[in-house]
Amino acid sequence: MIATALTTVVLAVLAIGAALAAWQSRRWLAGRPATVGVVAGLRALPGRYLVDVHHVVGRTPFNARFHALVAGGFLAALALLVAMGVAIGGSRLLWLLLAVVLAVMLAGALMVRHRRQVLRPRELSQGRFARLPLSLLTFSGCLLVVALDQALGGVMPEALALVLIAAAGVALADLVWGVWKGPLKHAVHGALHLAFHPRPARFHDGKGRDTGLKPLTLVPAEKTEPGGLGVERPVDFAWNRLLGFDACVQCGRCETACPAYAAGLPLNPKKLVQDLVAAMDEQASDAAYAGNPHPGRGVGTAHGGAGLPLIGPDAMIHPDTLWSCTTCRACVQECPMMIEHVDAVVDLRRFQTLELGATPGKAAVMLEELRATDNPGGRALARRWDWAADLSLRRLPAGGSCDTLLWVGDGAFDLRVQRSLRALVLLLRRAGVDFAVLGEEELDCGDVARRLGDEATFQSLATRNVATLNARRFARIVTADPHALHSLRNEYPAFGGSWTVVHHTALLLELITAGVLTVTKPVGRSVTFHDPCYLGRYNGEIEAPRALLDAIGVERREMLRSGLRSSCCGGGGGAPLTDVSGERRIPDVRMEHARETGASMVAVACPNCALMLEGVVGPRPEVAEIAELVLAATETTR
């Protein structure tokens, strides 16, 4: 009797949950078509969960433990209950087993309760999520009593057992019907998202990292629908991207990692994803959202729908929110559901720029100059080399060859960056590297244009740069600009360019290790290294700069947020051009991190970081480009 009642309740709730999930799938299946490997994805699912997701979740061990206990216990209990109902019936051994897994789940549920009601991290959402500990405790606790009782032979009055089962059933319903909107949605949609992820190469069964943006087809073929370029409405996203947003469990890790949020700019990545989730409904509003808002903007005023524009002063997402993003990928790095926030931001920006011309402020002016002159400042390309007038750099003509090609990037137009470029050139000379430059044929790499959504200008620049580079022979390209590095290494292959591209920190380390450069004057100062997002998170290179700093004898101190979890300087994604104002400036926040280490100097390895951090008012640690430090440390004594 008890067993039958129990399995009936469980099976009924699960069946309704499955029906709800199927009904719910309408929302995300409404997106644009996407090609996915269904079988391969489903086969890779367990591995991706156990390796990739655990890698992210494990960064906060307490959360990893309670999740393992609750999810493991819950799934095992459901499996046992279904098995008891469908096939084997209730034996005392099975009841005992059920009691064990429920006890495991109860332990986890107590940890959940401790986190939500005692620790209370501020990034957690409330609303439906506030009931989570209660539901988990009721389900596991009530059933544990019933299971133990049954394992001991059933001494409890049947009426009491039925009451307990009913209570557990209500709790289970609250959890499972969360498939509709709530805590458990992430289990179903998260699993599907792992299987049908838009970037399968980012998992351990692929290359392990996949950060380059995908090219947009600018001139659609005849047969395709006449939709615009980029994403205007929720249904313009590919279905597996919508599925990804729907997997969001509102844990708020992205929120704590986001540099724009930390500086009080109107962007909270969690709210951004939840805006997208809410907008999948027909008559959508963000009123039900119970987390932190976009700073400076309230909750409840945004309205939208699956077929309505997403961006607008009164739409789901305010333009300021969209243009606050620095594309630093900190949110993507932290997301346990593997959501690709930056792809979504760029897709939305593509529509704004390519279809509406709504790129804000100085960004639109920059793009127009870029189209007319192939550099963002609208200057003559010959002037890129003004700083090297006395260095007589070798120009590599078409058909020529050299060992190393130096790509200087647009920083070469800036006085500050010219200092570090001169240092790099002197170092290459000192080490006897056979290098040359492109001269006037080097165009802007198109990085900023692409992050601002101007795919047309990016593709025009990329195609011409690829043709220029493919007409020359060289062993490798060296650049001091991680943004150029990322474009050349990860985004140009789609346009027919495939070369070895190295960052100057890797090259300098190689030269010092090989003994070509000798450290004569160790720096001997306390230095903290600020990882460029486009070198660290985008390319995984966090070791070489540190080894280089150690080699030149600095006392290296680490900021609380460093390496792959470093915090952005605010200079990426065209953010200095769109210039959305917040409570503070992003570089001020980052400089605060550097001050906390007590280091007397911040070493940077990116022209944007140098400019942003040097723009912070003093007193502050000195900012030095890593090549400048190496140059000083390897000075030959005469």
Added chain:
Amino acid sequence: MTEAVLSNVAVLLSIGRHPVSGRARRGATDAQALEMALALRPRRLTAIHAGPAADADALRAYLGMGLERLTVLVLPDGADPVEALIAHLRRLAPSLVLTGRQAEDGEGSGMLPYLIARGLDAAMVPDVVRVGPADASDATPGKAAIVQALPRGQRRALTVSGRLVATVHPSAPPARASAFGPARRGVIEPVAVPVTVEVTADLFLSECEHRPWRPKPKLMRVKRGGSALDRLRAATESKSGKGQLLVNPTAEAGALAIYDSLVEQGMLP
């Protein structure tokens, strides 16, 4: 009736040249003229370019601002566009013709709007920064209220009735960004010049040397000495009112005034 003044607007658009790269682009003040026209939301807006059909792709930047179509009066290379434009505009009969103050390419004399205005028998207002329907309180209907830019940041309000040609000043509202999607989808309509119009080659232009456009150098008179306040005043003080206003002067009187002014500025001995 006030609306009618601005309900039929034509914009003349040229192909610009970037001053540094020399690459074809939308002309800066032409784009501002189009911005002004789009902001008026006229019932009928005609955008016209006169020139060789082969150059038409450079015009797509204008389409990217939200124009659906753009008319190209097809002329042979090096032909003078004035007569063809006048003939075409006579047929369209717009109440307002907007254009940039000076082309960035070709002859670039800034004379075209004046010649067009003469050909259409219309008023000509240079250096406009704002155009709108005249105040409703104004007794006479069918007038346009115009704000004109004068040197040193001064502004002059004008009310103009009847047909009007206006050129746009660089300090007018900036042109909206050009978007790739609409630019690609917009339609460029080539229109042959009617046979009644005699297309003449621009003889003057064919003799000119071509160089990329540069901003016109400005003569700066730096006052030295005196206190900081004196120098600031000299640099910012308005000279208006101190000049000479000649209304319908005789040719001799006008020429003498110009000559005196040039001598005063040190441009003639």
